[in-house]
Amino acid sequence: MSASLQLTRAQRDDLRTVAGMIVPASDAYKVPGADDPAIQADMLATLGRDTKLVAAALDHLARLAGGPLAELDAARRDAVAQEFRKHGGAAATTLVRVVLQCYYRDDRVLRSLGLELRAPFPKGYVLPEGDWSLLDPVKARAGTLRRAP
Amino acid sequence: MNDPVDVLIIGAGASGAAVAWSLAETKMHILCLEQGGWMNPAEYPSTGRDWEAKFYGEWSSSPNVRGRPEDYPINDDNSPIKVVNYNAVGGSTVMYTAHWPRLHPSDFKVKTLDGVADDWPIDYDALTPFFEENDRMMGTSGLSGDPLSPLTHPPMPQQPMGLSGAIIGKAMNELGWHWWPSDTTVATMDYEGRARCINLGHCTPACAQGAKSSTDITYWPHAIRAGVELRTHCRVREITTDENGMASGVVYYDKDGVEQFQPAHVVIIACNGVGTPRLLLNSASNRFPNGLANSSGLVGKNLMFHPYAQIYGYVKEPTDSNRAPPTCLWSKEWYDTDLSRGFVRGYGVQFVRGAGPVFEAVVSEQKGILPWGEDHHRVFRKLNGHRLGFSAICEDLPEEHNCVTLDPVLKDSHGIPAPRIDYTISENSRKMMDHALARGREFLETAGATDICINSPIPWGGWHLLGTARMGTDPKRSVVNEWGRTHDVKNLFIVDGSIFVTSGGVNPTSTIQALALYIADQMKQRLANLFD
Numbered sequence: 001m002s003a004s005l006q007l008t009r010a011q012r013d014d015l016r017t018v019a020g021m022i023v024p025a026s027d028a029y030k031v032p033g034a035d036d037p038a039i040q041a042d043m044l045a046t047l048g049r050d051t052k053l054v055a056a057a058l059d060h061l062a063r064l065a066g067g068p069l070a071e072l073d074a075a076r077r078d079a080v081a082q083e084f085r086k087h088g089g090a091a092a093t094t095l096v097r098v099v100l101q102c103y104y105r106d107d108r109v110l111r112s113l114g115l116e117l118r119a120p121f122p123k124g125y126v127l128p129e130g131d132w133s134l135l136d137p138v139k140a141r142a143g144t145l146r147r148a149p
Numbered sequence: 150m151n152d153p154v155d156v157l158i159i160g161a162g163a164s165g166a167a168v169a170w171s172l173a174e175t176k177m178h179i180l181c182l183e184q185g186g187w188m189n190p191a192e193y194p195s196t197g198r199d200w201e202a203k204f205y206g207e208w209s210s211s212p213n214v215r216g217r218p219e220d221y222p223i224n225d226d227n228s229p230i231k232v233v234n235y236n237a238v239g240g241s242t243v244m245y246t247a248h249w250p251r252l253h254p255s256d257f258k259v260k261t262l263d264g265v266a267d268d269w270p271i272d273y274d275a276l277t278p279f280f281e282e283n284d285r286m287m288g289t290s291g292l293s294g295d296p297l298s299p300l301t302h303p304p305m306p307q308q309p310m311g312l313s314g315a316i317i318g319k320a321m322n323e324l325g326w327h328w329w330p331s332d333t334t335v336a337t338m339d340y341e342g343r344a345r346c347i348n349l350g351h352c353t354p355a356c357a358q359g360a361k362s363s364t365d366i367t368y369w370p371h372a373i374r375a376g377v378e379l380r381t382h383c384r385v386r387e388i389t390t391d392e393n394g395m396a397s398g399v400v401y402y403d404k405d406g407v408e409q410f411q412p413a414h415v416v417i418i419a420c421n422g423v424g425t426p427r428l429l430l431n432s433a434s435n436r437f438p439n440g441l442a443n444s445s446g447l448v449g450k451n452l453m454f455h456p457y458a459q460i461y462g463y464v465k466e467p468t469d470s471n472r473a474p475p476t477c478l479w480s481k482e483w484y485d486t487d488l489s490r491g492f493v494r495g496y497g498v499q500f501v502r503g504a505g506p507v508f509e510a511v512v513s514e515q516k517g518i519l520p521w522g523e524d525h526h527r528v529f530r531k532l533n534g535h536r537l538g539f540s541a542i543c544e545d546l547p548e549e550h551n552c553v554t555l556d557p558v559l560k561d562s563h564g565i566p567a568p569r570i571d572y573t574i575s576e577n578s579r580k581m582m583d584h585a586l587a588r589g590r591e592f593l594e595t596a597g598a599t600d601i602c603i604n605s606p607i608p609w610g611g612w613h614l615l616g617t618a619r620m621g622t623d624p625k626r627s628v629v630n631e632w633g634r635t636h637d638v639k640n641l642f643i644v645d646g647s648i649f650v651t652s653g654g655v656n657p658t659s660t661i662q663a664l665a666l667y668i669a670d671q672m673k674q675r676l677a678n679l680f681d
Contacts, residue, residue: 020410022514023519029526046199049206081521093515101202113506113533120195122355124347125472130310134318135292138327142296146275146485148254149261 006051007044010068011058016040017100018061022093027087031112042102050098057091058136060084150410156361157399157413159385160430162240163658164645165419166364166372167283171669173375175676181377182188182401184384185219187236188365193357195349196259199454208354209466210244211609212236212658221561223423228572230454232611234424238381241363242658245612247352247361248476248499249289250655251280251334253299255485263486263493266546269650270622270631273299279666283659285360288340291332297481298329305337306475313502313537315466320596327482331499334362335474344475350471366500372668386565387414387432388441388641394642398490402563417642422614425647426553427568429618442635447628451547453652457607458582460589461501461538462598463531471505476592483588484654492580494544497654501538509533516602532600539592543578543586544654547616574606613657618647633668639680646651
């Protein structure tokens, strides 16, 4: 069963709203917010084993808000978000993690961070060898291994 | 019924692979039963764009989170440190950081030197040839000549220093503290069919390149070519005994879930510090009502984890982030006892090069240093790619109340009782951890780091599972003798981390495998009178 079928419309709306509160769009950094449709679609498509906890988090959020999160004024929304994050436990932690793990693999976001749009394998990365003369003071100090009787 | 085998090994991980390979030259019929399967590197996390997300699910280091059929659940609610492991051909070497220090000579004489715990019944010199043999087989990289570590001869050069290593080295030099390139099992050149490291960036959850040594690609191909039989997806429920009190074989569930009996003349357990006591306790019978090989009452007792005290921060310069093996350098500055520090024994340090963007975002948000809202982007760019870490591996002393027992309720997918962990961090360890955090803070501040955060202990840091079937010469105070045979059952051997008497302050896999090779060698020397 796809995860999107397990979240209600109201839950999906609140997920989008809270995601946009966690990571809003930024003109300065030329990045979308986590409420961007493509990022939201990624979240819903890959919720998988996290669906239950995310749904629980969204239910908690709905109880705190007393209605759709998007309909609250900004101050009330922030207060609800703070309460949610402070006392939401493992469910809130999971929801935030799901938002961030989908946000920080979006092409537009990675490009803005100067990261390559690819899996690590098979190309890998090049690591500078460095200057091993940095070890000279350690060698000069030496020291001794503790002896065993 | 299956035909009897000469030697039955339970578990195909670090120690099971080593002992299988070593015994293969005897030409005995050797069978290994492994509850997991063969790994497929094409499915490893680094092959996909969602590589970091996988660490929170199917590639979590916690069997409780992964929940694969090959895993068994562990009730670790009553422990501040959660057990992490992996169940497959290769065992937890599939999922480890490949950091490769070994116990020091002084670690075998803790009672004599420091008046705590017990001395081992063997010394470092007894293991030296097996450390060397194991380093060749696993393929190690490093720089020989560390003045504060036992002399090693890694066949490959050390990993590059990278950006992070240079920052670490300069700060440690400024403080006048010891540091050295770590010995690791990351291949820095092509080695024995393994391709060299290309810096995929996260060694722990399996290496798609095959540069990180895991026993599925090192020992096992050799052992199988030499005639060892390896049966996968076979979970052992219990070891059976005969009327003479000798092990007669095992009852296991095969890949189809069918119960089987496998007779054997010798049984070797290689399930590590949680799996081994679980199996022994699950093998209770009328002859052994408290569990097999448990006349001492010490099966499952004296669990040692190595509490990790980790401190990290963010420097202005870029670090290696996720573009390098996570561990590259160690320090033994505080390894040996100095009572002026307020605790006995000591700790090793492994430095951490950095983290990937998802991990950085998730953890920093949880720590409260990455805000929600407008400022999120500015702060994230300050943190991401700038992390530097200092992790102290604190020596855990044996205490009987830290233990593995059988959970009265929790069971695995075959209905076999699961292990329960009861563990507290000792006052001595707490003082050691606080000392390490203070030194780590000095290091980070010298490196110019800000936004310093602490994980003490690392909650999901129960990688090292030691001490629960300890080695000794006194059957009342130990489970196995000085060459790995259980005191109570003369054809039953244990070769994994559970036989450690003390834990040292280093990652244990190198020593676990050296012990397995040593025990195999002892068995080969005693074949004519193995059961005397």
